[in-house]
Amino acid sequence: xxxxxxxxxxxxxxxxxxxxxxxxxxxxxxxxxxxxxxxxxxxxxxxxxxxxxxxxxxxxxxxxxxxxxxxxxxxxxxxxxxxxxxxxxxxxxxxxxxxxxxxxxxxxxxxxxxxxxxxxxxxxxxxxxxxxxxxxxxxxxxxxxxxxxxxxxxxxxxxxxxxxxxxxxxxxxxxxxxxxxxxxxxxxxxxxxxxxxxxxxxxxxxxxxxxxxxxxxxxxxxxxxxxxxxxxxxxxxxxxxxxxxxxxxxxxxxxxxxxxxxxxxxxxxxxxxxxxxxxxxxxxxxxxxxxx
Amino acid sequence: xxxxxxxxxxxxxxxxxxxxxxxxxxxxxxxxxxxxxxxxxxxxxxxxxxxxxxxxxxxxxxxxxxxxxxxxxxxxxxxxxxxxxxxxxxxxxxxxxxxxxxxxxxxxxxxxxxxxxxxxxxxxxxxxxxxxxxxxxxxxxxxxxxxxxxxxxxxxxxxxxxxxxxxxxxxxxxxxxxxxxxxxxxxxxxxxxxxxxxxxxxxxxxxxxxxxxxxxxxxxxxxxxxxxxxxxxxxxxxxxxxxxxxxxxxxxxxxxxxxxxxxxxxxxxxxxxxxxxxxxxxxxxxxxxxxxxxx
Numbered sequence: 218x219x220x221x222x223x224x225x226x227x228x229x230x231x232x233x234x235x236x237x238x239x240x241x242x243x244x245x246x247x248x249x250x251x252x253x254x255x256x257x258x259x260x261x262x263x264x265x266x267x268x269x270x271x272x273x274x275x276x277x278x279x280x281x282x283x284x285x286x287x288x289x290x291x292x293x294x295x296x297x298x299x300x301x302x303x304x305x306x307x308x309x310x311x312x313x314x315x316x317x318x319x320x321x322x323x324x325x326x327x328x329x330x331x332x333x334x335x336x337x338x339x340x341x342x343x344x345x346x347x348x349x350x351x352x353x354x355x356x357x358x359x360x361x362x363x364x365x366x367x368x369x370x371x372x373x374x375x376x377x378x379x380x381x382x383x384x385x386x387x388x389x390x391x392x393x394x395x396x397x398x399x400x401x402x403x404x405x406x407x408x409x410x411x412x413x414x415x416x417x418x419x420x421x422x423x424x425x426x427x428x429x430x431x432x433x434x435x436x437x438x439x440x441x442x443x444x445x446x447x448x449x450x451x452x453x454x455x456x457x458x459x460x461x462x463x464x465x466x467x468x469x470x471x472x473x474x475x476x477x478x479x480x481x482x483x484x485x486x487x488x489x490x491x492x493x494x495x496x497x498x499x500x501x502x503x504x505x506x507x508x509x
Numbered sequence: 510x511x512x513x514x515x516x517x518x519x520x521x522x523x524x525x526x527x528x529x530x531x532x533x534x535x536x537x538x539x540x541x542x543x544x545x546x547x548x549x550x551x552x553x554x555x556x557x558x559x560x561x562x563x564x565x566x567x568x569x570x571x572x573x574x575x576x577x578x579x580x581x582x583x584x585x586x587x588x589x590x591x592x593x594x595x596x597x598x599x600x601x602x603x604x605x606x607x608x609x610x611x612x613x614x615x616x617x618x619x620x621x622x623x624x625x626x627x628x629x630x631x632x633x634x635x636x637x638x639x640x641x642x643x644x645x646x647x648x649x650x651x652x653x654x655x656x657x658x659x660x661x662x663x664x665x666x667x668x669x670x671x672x673x674x675x676x677x678x679x680x681x682x683x684x685x686x687x688x689x690x691x692x693x694x695x696x697x698x699x700x701x702x703x704x705x706x707x708x709x710x711x712x713x714x715x716x717x718x719x720x721x722x723x724x725x726x727x728x729x730x731x732x733x734x735x736x737x738x739x740x741x742x743x744x745x746x747x748x749x750x751x752x753x754x755x756x757x758x759x760x761x762x763x764x765x766x767x768x769x770x771x772x773x774x775x776x777x778x779x780x781x782x783x784x785x786x787x788x789x790x791x792x793x794x795x796x797x798x799x800x801x802x803x804x
Contacts (some may be wrong), residue, residue: 247599251614254676257629260640264632272638325525334518347533352786353733354780358540359532361550381528389564411517440622441532442736447768458624460717462744465628474693484625490767491620495613498620502677503684 264477265290287428290478300479301450303460308486310375310445310456311438315431317380323427326389327419331401347383360447370451379444385430388504392426393419429501432494439487457483549771561778566604573754574762578661578732581758586727590720593678598708600679601686612683616676623673627740631656632670634741662755669737678723685710685719692803702758725794732787735760759783 227463263278265286276282294300328334359378368374398417399469404414445456455463464471464479491498544553544561566569602614618626633640634655644653655665689712697707713720738758742751744771750757761784767776 223570236579243599243602247603247611250596250599251611257633257672258512258621260627260633260768278640283751321524321528328518328521332518334515334522336519343534349788349791351729351733351784353763354540354784355533355536355762357773357776357780358536358543360767361543361773362532362539364537364550378530378532381525381532383529383533386525394733410519413520423784426517426568431718436620438579438620442622442624442740443764446700447764458622460738461628465631465740466743471636473635476628476632480625480628484621487620487622491617499612499616499680502680 226308255337258488261477261481261484265481267474269472269474270379278359279319285479290475291482294475294478296298298460298464298479299455300457300460300482302453303457304453304482306372306449306454307439307457309372311435313372313376314379317376317409318382318385318434319427319431320379321384322382322389322430323420323423324415325413326386326393329386330390330393331396331398331419336388344386346382348387356447363448365433368448370449370454374448375445375454375456377436379441380450382434385434388430389423389426393421394421429504430495432490433501435490436498455508512683512795521619521794525585533755534565536626537616540712540777543774544781546774548771554774561775562782565779570757570762573757574757574759577663577754578734578758581667581734582728582731585667585670586724588667589674589727590678590723592671593675593723594682594720595770596675596679597686600683612680615679617674619676619680621673623736625735626669626673630665631741646784657752659753659755662741662751665740666741666756669741670731670734672726673737678727681723682716682719685716689715716737720729721794721798725791727793728785728790732761732783732790733765734758 219458254448263281266281266284267276267278269288269290270284281287314358330335346500362380363369366374394431399420400418401414409417440458441456442462445454445459446462449456449459461483463480464476526559544621545556545558546558547560548554596615599614603611621629634642636642636654636657637652639655641655643650653661655661666745693711693715694707698712703709703769735758738751739749739761740754742756743749746765751760759779763776763779766772766779
């Protein structure tokens with residue numbers, strides 16, 4: 218077998234193709250792993266776009282079989298369950314968090330990266346130390362504080378406690394450090410105020426880092442399960458994650474295909490984001506990993 | 510000491526630092542105070558000293574959760590990193606379009622929110638009609654209750670977590686692979702090294718800092734595992750951890766004590782206990798690394 222493969226390899230290499238055992242094996246493994254990685258997601262789509270109630274022995278859901286039934290399920294979820302509302306909540310939660318993290322973080326990063334002022338070093342040290350504190354320790358007291366503020370079941374309760382992102386600050390500082398001091402001096406000589414320099418010089422120059430941070434924050438907020446679960450337990454403020462949890466709860470009397478339709482709707486925004494911003498996401502993660 | 514010219518700087522830092530102080534520093538301090546009190550959020554706080562800590566450590570749930578956590582980490586972290594390392598090598602061996610294609614494919618599970626991965630897998634594991642049991646059926650194998658049989662539950666969880674996190678670590682390792690100078694491999698090849706020897710004598714030593722980061726990060730996040738086991742079991746404050754608590758983990762136990770039994774003092778103490786464990790484990794890993802360098 219391997220001998221004949223190498224022979225084919227020798228013959229075809231001339232044509233620019235490499236069919237050695239090693240290469241064939243490599244491709245086989247890569248394709249199998251792709252199936253393992255992607256199939257559960259594809260399977261979710263197949264279950265949604267299939268005629269409901271047909272047993273798996275007849276239709277094993279290996280490919281989508283009925284477009285109209287899938288659309289019908291999605292329509293049903295949007296009209297007969299609180300899903301649409303949860304979608305609004307999750308989108309508002311994500312957008313407000315992104316806006317807050319970027320504004321608050323970039324203002325502080327601008328100062329930490331480019332200027333000297335009293336208290337800079339201790340403040341920076343404390344924020345960086347906080348990166349090492351596990352979120353488990355702050356979770357309960359942070360919840361109790363939010364409750365004391367009367368913010369349970371409110372949008373500010375969801376958003377505000379998560380805005381001071383030490384990771385975001387660190388990432389923006391790393392990036393803003395490379396802004397040349399001369400540009401800031403030049404702007405100052407032109408009569409720009411401190412805030413104008415931040416707005417018109419520093420922010421435009423950090424566009425790349427801001428976009429990457431925005432994407433990572435979106436992924437994280439959209440997928441945040443534990444904080445909405447405790448802070449916004451009222452159905453009025455259910456996020457997509459909580460609604461998916463409800464669909465999924467045992468004895469919820471919802472069939473698999475409807476649950477999968479709910480899952481698919483929750484997966485769409487991050488999947489679309491990933492397809493659009495693939496490079497930025499991968500670079501952002503690689504950057505936080507190799508520099509951190 | 511604070512001069513007029515510093516005021517604009519301080520104003521710009523203020524929003525971040527204020528939010529940070531209120532929602533990070535204050536909770537740590539108040540949490541420490543709660544942890545020494547018996548308190549259910551409505552009655553008066555009652556000082557109990559180290560009582561909460563003692564009660565947690567003595568409880569059966571804590572022992573079970575810690576035992577589960579230990580087993581889980583010992584398997585998940587090395588397995589996860591081995592898988593992501595192999596994925597990275599595989600992706601790196603392709604060029605151009607296919608390299609990007611396989612990278613994206615392997616990264617896909619990371620993009621899904623964790624809660625979704627758990628719910629999808631819950632259905633894949635379903636007895637009789639689930640995907641895995643359907644496939645087992647084709648080979649004439651009996652249906653397995655993956656999430657209700659204490660001998661398979663932990664492994665079912667590990668499979669989901671490796672599936673979810675492998676792509677994330679792969680991307681970090683890939684970035685590390687790109688930084689290894691090509692002539693190291695050429696030198697190894699001239700010395701007659703095989704592919705396998707190249708991996709063990711060039712790639713792994715050169716990747717040491719990256720692998721260390723991935724391991725440390727993996728251990729720290731594994732110590733706080735919550736979403737997946739929560740959603741693979743009962744997913745409510747009255748029912749979690751699964752049959753015989755086979756999927757009970759410390760953060761779940763903490764959440765249950767806090768929001769299920771309203772013992773907020775105990776729950777806060779639990780958080781600090783867990784932090785102590787994390788600090789000790791991380792410090793241990795750094796000490797180990799220092800030793801590795803000296804040797």
